Amino acid sequence: MEIKTIQIKLQDRSWEQISLVNDNGMVVTFMEFGGIITEIIVPDRDGKKENVVLAYKDPEQYLTNPGYLGALIGRVAGRVQGAAFEIEDKVYHLDANEGDNNLHGGETGFHHVLWNIDTFVRDSELGAKLTYRSKAGEEGFPGNLDVEVTYTVNNNNQFVIDYRYVSDQKTPVTLTNHTYFNLSGAAKHTIHNQELKIDSNCFLELDNQLIPTGRLIEVEDTSFDFRKLSRLDRGFHYDYFQNKVANGGYDHYFLFNDEKHGSAVMRDESSGRILIVETNQPGVVMYTSNNLPEGLELTEGKTDKYFGVCLETQGSPASLHHANLPSILCEAGEKMHKQTTFTFEIEKH
Template identity: 50%
Template sequence: MNIETQDIMSKWKLYTLLNDNGMKVSFLNFGGIITDISVPNRNNQLENVVLGYKNYDDYEENTKFFGAIIGRVAGRIQDSSFTILDQTYSMEANEGGHHLHGGNGGFHQVIWQASPFQTDETIGVKLTHRSLDGEGGYPGTIEVAVTYTLTNNNELILDYSGTSDKTTVLTMTNHSYFNLNGNLTDTIHNHHVTIESDEFVELDAELIPTGKKINVANTPFDFRTGRKLVDGIHSTTTQNRVANHGYDHYFILNQTQQQHISVKEETSGRVMTIKTNQPGVVMYTSNTLDEGLNLAEGQSKPYLGVCFETQASPVSLHHDGFPSVFLKANELYEKQTVFSFGVEG
């Protein structure tokens, strides 16, 4: 196992984790952006399974959030405001009238302090950041950490932690776009996905959660026994059409001891499983991904990747009965998501 470090554009560092199987994970200290995850296919050929820019300077803006840490709050905050203890806080409206993914100065846009580590079984880097009271409109000075750990079982473990000196809101995630074909040789239409979820959250025309939970039964949102993403991409149901012909929805995860999510790609044989202690996941099938962005393996287009944004939900700021993003003063925020890679056949 090995950790490599490279200076990028005289201002960032690129860390590359290599395990004994040849699996590779590369990420920047800028935004914690994962730029490459290379894992074998059934013929033991290593290929990259996440979307990333060809040129590092394109991450400076990164309006599509490729590979980045998202915070303080992942998702859309309705009307760019919320209330805590009878005090209303307003933040930047960076998507119409709403606040998306922490705003333009969110965690995806900061340089994190990085501390590499190695044990007998793992290698990784702990990223830390201090966000001051009032930054982005959020209350509380908050200390956050995100640790990327690679094991010899081809597991990438993401550990999130944080504390605030005031009651505030926090739900972090990673915004990697996965494509298990490898090196972007095809779209994600035929990715077969299983999600342990009985309910998803309805969206309005501006992709804001309405506060209504919908049972997945007899809909293209029923992934409990697995289905291909093409089912929702080609669906004419209102919720798939609202999401620009695909998925951009929050699934409330069933609290079981099983792997919460699995993704299989038949041609390559790659399988990715996701286990998390987060209460839900936003699955986004890159329905609105711009065409023509210069990616490492070619030009971007819609449906080239699928995101699994494990998180609580900002819908809880305006509606009762949803996984909360509130964090009390001096309370520890502690979450984990594990991405495991293997092959079938």
């Protein structure tokens, strides 16, 4: 096992890029800026090791990062309707950075934070602890929020993200990671033929602004039924109105059947790679890069529609306006812990 660190130098600033390498040669690389994941290198069925996440070719792109590639997202992942919410009869107004709404915590959300990093090596795992204090009023959110995110890689080819946080005032929090997966390796193919299974019987309806209406729709007899492994492109050209509002794909919150142990499986037949996602988050946003800005230079080619899929395990910000969803409110002094594990396996011939 090994931890490698290099300095990324830009015109007016620099930051560290850290690689976590296990005994099998699996590599997870991230930056202290935004906690951004730029590489997850795992083998295919023939032993060829390739990057299975999207990353910009030029690090300067991360200063704006319009697609939120690989980033830690917070305080609140997703869209907050009207960039406002109410707690105990007091209305809080947030940065409206996407039309009238707040997206992914605002313009200077956690994806633009320079995190403090402490690395560690243990018997069969290694990792890094990322810490940050989000001060009261930052982006309009109440309370001083202390956040600790730990990235761990072990010798079972698992990448674990632990989110721990505590606030001195009642405040909404739901953190996630916005990595785009493409299991073909080096983004050789789009995700059309890659398959996904989600342990979910229902998803949240979206309006034309991609804001959840609060209505839960059963997946049965729709293009959102991923209870068995199904190709991702089943909804790309489907006439279903929910695929249409997402620009011909998915950008939807699936509520797990077990809110304390959710799971999803992604499979790429061409490479034999399998990704298993397990979490204690209540749901997952599945986003198939339908609105990813096109033509941005990546380490492998240029961005295009359906180039990757995000599996954003999280609570839903819609719970701030709809009481039928699991709450994302964190009480003052309440110590919260959420975890998501990404396990990489190989399917033999």
